[in-house]
Amino acid sequence: WLRRCTHYLFIVVVAVNSTLLTINAGDYIFYTDWAWTSYTVFSISQTLMLIVGATYYLTFTGVPGTATYYALIMTVYTWIAKAAWFSLGYPYDFIVTPVWLPSAMLLDLVYWATKKNKHSLILFGGVLVGMSLPLFNMVNLITVADPLETAFKYPRPTLPPYMTPIEPQVGKFYNSPVALGAGAGAVLGCTFAALGCKLNTW
16 A cells, blocks of 8 residues: 555656756856756756666556656646646747657567666666767757747746856757767766656655
């Protein structure tokens, strides 16, 4: 009974937090100086939130396909949340794409292809999700109409000082946010996949 309740609570908490991360991941349109830095950080955070929940759900049920189902939950949550924010006047002028689904499908594929081998899931699944999600997340960036125009149209005068861009950081955080996010995600993805598996064996 306790494990079942913990299971459902964990699914809800991680999916909701993943949604919140995604909402904030669109905020780089307001910080043009920090756009690539924000993109990289939020790509990694979304990767980790997806993989720990999807791996936990996948190993809990033992059924290939549940990782994709978990990603679908995240997607629907995000559509609902962003639609609510948009209705309140928040300037989301781009389509929310289900960027987690292809990565979650890769996770399911690894679990199925390796005959439910958890170690292969952690190693291969973690690397594949970590490397693929920053690439798919670029679709969200491409669909932004005009970041600079949006930033000036919707100013943020109440920004706290530590969030205010000081100097342009182009090139300081490496020139390829996708490569940097994929590299870090591939390493950290294995760790969080292991955490997702471990949560089933406590």
